Amino acid sequence: MAPAERDRHILNKLQNQVRYVYKNSGFYQEFYKDSAVDPANIGSLEEFSQLRILTKEDIRREQELHPPYGRFLCIPPKDIFRVHGTSGTTGRPTVFGIGMDDWDRIAEAHARVLWGAGLRPDDTVMVAAVFSLYVGSWGALVGAERLGASCFPFGSGAPGQTERAVEWSNMVKPSVLYGTPSYALYLAETARQMGFDPKEDFGFRFMFFSGEPGASVPSTRRLIEDTFSCYVVDQGTMAEMTPWMTASGCRHLDGGMHLWQDIVYTEVVDPQSKLNVPLGEEGVPIYSHTERTSQPMIRYWSGDISRWDMVDCPCGRTYPTLVAGIYGRVDDMIIVRGQNVFPSRIEDVLRGLDEFGGEFRLVLERETGQMDSLTVQAEVLDKAFAFQEFDPAALEPVKERFTTELRRAIGVSVAVQLKPAGEFERTQFKARRIIDLRDS
Ligand SMILES: [Zn+2]
Secondary structure (H helix, E strand, O other), X not given: OOHHHHHHHHHHHHHHHHHHHHHHOHHHHHHOOOOOOOOOOOOOHHHHOOOOOEOHHHHHHHHHHOOOOXXXXXOOHHHEEEEEEOOOOOOOOOEEEXXXXXXXXXXXXXXXXXXXXXXXXXXXXXXXXXXXXXXXXXXXXXXXXXXXXXXXXXXXXXXXXXXXXXXXXXXXXXXXXXXXXXXXXXXXXXXXXXXXXXXXXXOOXXXXXOOOHHHHOHHHHHHHHHHHOXXXXXXXXXXXXXXXXXXXXXXXXXXXXXXXXXXXXXXXXOOOOOXXXXXXOEEEEEEEEOOOOOOOOOOEEOOEEEEEEOOOOOOOOOOOEEEEEEEEEOOOOEEEOOEEEOHHHHHHHHHOOOOEEEEEEEEEEEOHHHOEEEEEEEEEOHHHHXXXXXXXXXXXXXXXXXXXXXXXXXXXXXXXXXXXXXXXXXXXXXXXXXXXXXOO
């Protein structure tokens, strides 16, 4: 659809959505009390963008005052079909009450998006992510079910489950995998240790990922594609926004994600001024449901950093695109000697180096005078490390190369420590690679 025509359609949906929450949610009635625009009569997308931004803190506070859902819930509690939420690793957990109609629309939206990613009814989708409170795996599952694909809800996280994932991937030969990029690499490493070849012994045609920047980090993406001989699709917004796949790559896009604006409307705002930035610029995506009846989120602050633009994609979609995916978090941005450094950029450099052993950690410390220092601890392959037993100086050229490449890519010097391969724990979910020692 031509963008201008689509915007009229989106405006109509947003007008209805905002009017609906203003009528049915005690929270939004209070939240929009001093609003510059009339929530019952949004006249344009510009007016819509003047509504107050909703944050995770707002949701937490509201749910604490009015447990468990807060006054976000616009349907009678008896009509809740699914209860999901966040784990609360960084504070009070957030609760989502999802009605049957919304669950249906989530399935429909994810089926559309997965079709765009290349999924077809004759595929078998292995969902290799944890089935729990976490809504991500369930969303992937219902979308694949609705599309008519064969679904293989394998899960992850139990002891020994990755070894079983290797055996089952070999036995069932699923054609599609959903998980995190870290998990796909861990699966390949485990497979090799067990004597399997991820390219020959599995049958993955493509993989779709969320939860980490990796699928849009060029060298991580290449590595996964080469390892499994498949293509990679990046996806994901926020659990609160489910249908979360509405930011998604397609069969043709080489990294990045189209924004399916008619399902979840995305704006990008300046992290400081909170004002909308035009296409071509970097900022924080904020998301709005356009067709939610149970617990709608309007202008929800993601805290992520991304750049949006129009791309001429062979798939023909005219949506704006997060061209490099979601490459950082406002909170995770490391400032080294005045330079913004994103962990995903470091990952890209490391995975492009032959000697890199697969995992890394970033250690942040506070130097005197409030300066932060960053040490990159990188694994190197056994082969490269073995020389050290004979000649400690043998690794110096490797370290120097790592240091030089990192300085070239991020613009400042960082310390590099080389570690043997296997030094760092592998994850079945999202990798935690930043070790922040600044407050201790
Ligand atoms: Zn496309």
